[in-house]
Amino acid sequence: MLKSKSKLAVWLTTVAIMASLFSSALVKDAHAGIANGSKFLGNIIANNVPSNFATYWDQVTPENSTKWGAVESTRNSMNWSAADTAYNYAKSRGMPFKFHTLVWGSQEPSWISGLSASEQKAEVTQWIQAAGQRYGNSEFVDVVNEPLHAKPSYRNAIGGDGATGWDWVIWSFQQARQAFPNSKLLINDYGIISDPNAAAQYVQIINLLKARGLVDGIGIQCHYFNMDNVSISTMNSVLNTLAATGLPIYVSELDITGDDNTQLQRYQQKFPVLWEHPSVKGITLWGYIQGQTWASNTHLVTSSGAERPAMQWLKQYLGGGGGQPGTGTGSGAYANFESGTDGWSASNVVSGPSSSADWSSKDTRSLKSTINMSSGSGHYMFKSGNADFTGYNQLRATVKGANSGNYGSGLGVKLYVKYGNNYAWADSGWKTISAGGQTDLTLNLSGVDKANIKEYGVQFIGASNASGQTSVYVDNVYLWN
Numbered sequence: 001m002l003k004s005k006s007k008l009a010v011w012l013t014t015v016a017i018m019a020s021l022f023s024s025a026l027v028k029d030a031h032a033g034i035a036n037g038s039k040f041l042g043n044i045i046a047n048n049v050p051s052n053f054a055t056y057w058d059q060v061t062p063e064n065s066t067k068w069g070a071v072e073s074t075r076n077s078m079n080w081s082a083a084d085t086a087y088n089y090a091k092s093r094g095m096p097f098k099f100h101t102l103v104w105g106s107q108e109p110s111w112i113s114g115l116s117a118s119e120q121k122a123e124v125t126q127w128i129q130a131a132g133q134r135y136g137n138s139e140f141v142d143v144v145n146e147p148l149h150a151k152p153s154y155r156n157a158i159g160g161d162g163a164t165g166w167d168w169v170i171w172s173f174q175q176a177r178q179a180f181p182n183s184k185l186l187i188n189d190y191g192i193i194s195d196p197n198a199a200a201q202y203v204q205i206i207n208l209l210k211a212r213g214l215v216d217g218i219g220i221q222c223h224y225f226n227m228d229n230v231s232i233s234t235m236n237s238v239l240n241t242l243a244a245t246g247l248p249i250y251v252s253e254l255d256i257t258g259d260d261n262t263q264l265q266r267y268q269q270k271f272p273v274l275w276e277h278p279s280v281k282g283i284t285l286w287g288y289i290q291g292q293t294w295a296s297n298t299h300l301v302t303s304s305g306a307e308r309p310a311m312q313w314l315k316q317y318l319g320g321g322g323g324q325p326g327t328g329t330g331s332g333a334y335a336n337f338e339s340g341t342d343g344w345s346a347s348n349v350v351s352g353p354s355s356s357a358d359w360s361s362k363d364t365r366s367l368k369s370t371i372n373m374s375s376g377s378g379h380y381m382f383k384s385g386n387a388d389f390t391g392y393n394q395l396r397a398t399v400k401g402a403n404s405g406n407y408g409s410g411l412g413v414k415l416y417v418k419y420g421n422n423y424a425w426a427d428s429g430w431k432t433i434s435a436g437g438q439t440d441l442t443l444n445l446s447g448v449d450k451a452n453i454k455e456y457g458v459q460f461i462g463a464s465n466a467s468g469q470t471s472v473y474v475d476n477v478y479l480w481n
């Protein structure tokens with residue numbers, strides 16, 4: 001990516017510049033980053049490694065330094081210095097490294113387009129082999145970047161469209177397999193997460209590669225111009241389309257804009273959709289420090305090192321919840337359901353609530369009820385009685401639906417409170433979950449009479465075309481500042 005923050009037109013041009021992804025079965029640095037477990041949460045490195053990189057991230061993609069035009073701006077004179085910095089850092093920390101990228105129609109060397117076809121083919125081959133010799137222990141390689149949007153000028157020299165329509169892509173992956181026999185080979189593009197038609201076209205290329213044993217994962221960039229306004233249902237639809245190939249998905253260049261509150265809300269809504277999808281094996285963000293991101297307002301940490309609200313939320317979310325536990329079981333709101341229902345009730349349910357080991361978002365148990373869904377049906381799990389939320393700004397919880405019944409367009413979920421002598425209502429706003437899905441809910445308590453809480457809980461609402469029986473779960477209900 002370019003770092004210019006100038007005009008939109010420049011950004012849109014540079015959009016054609018991104019790409020990247022990574023990995024799965026790697027040994028991770030146990031001390032790096034904010035993500036635990038089998039998935040990585042990575043970021044880019046430009047010329048120097050930010051001092052707080054390992055505080056947040058556990059995977060590395062070079063921002064520009066492994067692009068062909070950056071390495072070989074003068075023909076046959078290779079400059080690997082910045083690439084070495086990123087690669088050596090990743091290797092010294094045990095972080096997966098992704099080489100980004102081998103074949104791409106942007107940031108090519110300027111001299112390539114003027115050569116004969118045979119010279120072009122020889123140069124691309126030489127470039128791929130040189131990269132493999134130097135960085136053959138890369139966990140991931142973006143072989144072809146942006147095939148739908150930025151085809152290389154020299155593509156006719158390496159097979160052109162050919163009989164498959166994508167012979168040049170197949171040729172590129174064949175070369176990469178030879179040069180990087182120990183790496184996972186990825187394809188990468190933008191405009192996918194927000195466009196089911198583009199996803200279907202992308203899958204056509206992927207299936208050509210898969211049939212030849214040439215591709216190991218699918219990269220989707222997920223930049224702000226696709227992410228800021230995409231709907232959850234479109235995201236799920238696209239992820240499921242890609243997952244149907246059987247290949248792992250890597251979110252390769254995530255960024256989201258907005259003022260502090262807008263960015264926070266977008267992260268809260270959309271990051272879990274990516275992170276919790278079973279086929280998504282890792283996420284890489286495209287920058288995080290103010291003044292060092294390619295698009296303004298995508299940063300998560302200010303130039304002075306302060307974390308924006310979205311960063312604070314991301315840490316809490318990936319840390320598995322917790323937060324401030326209120327004041328215990330009397331007033332306050334902490335409920336973890338490890339040893340019972342914590343005094344919660346349910347209404348319009350077939351059975352429950354009960355403490356269940358079916359699922360949990362924190363520790364090993366959650367609160368479960370079984371419900372019969374119908375169009376607009378309302379079901380509740382809640383705790384009534386006086387509670388005092390004084391001193392806290394948010395009430396949070398995680399909810400889940402079982403993979404049974406017909407969820408139609410999605411089961412509606414809301415975290416709510418009733419407060420004051422009139423039992424006034426406030427809630428988190430709608431989210432929807434599909435069968436088997438889960439989501440975090442955050443209720444902003446501003447405007448609520450926090451010293452006079454009468455009831456709090458979760459409302460589940462059947463979609464207009466919902467039917468059948470399912471189970472719903474609530475866990476890790478807590479107060480947060």
Ligand SMILES: [Ca+2]
Nearest residue numbers: 075076123126
């Ligand atoms: Ca050369």
Ligand SMILES: [Ca+2]
Nearest residue numbers: 336360362365
């Ligand atoms: Ca629990």
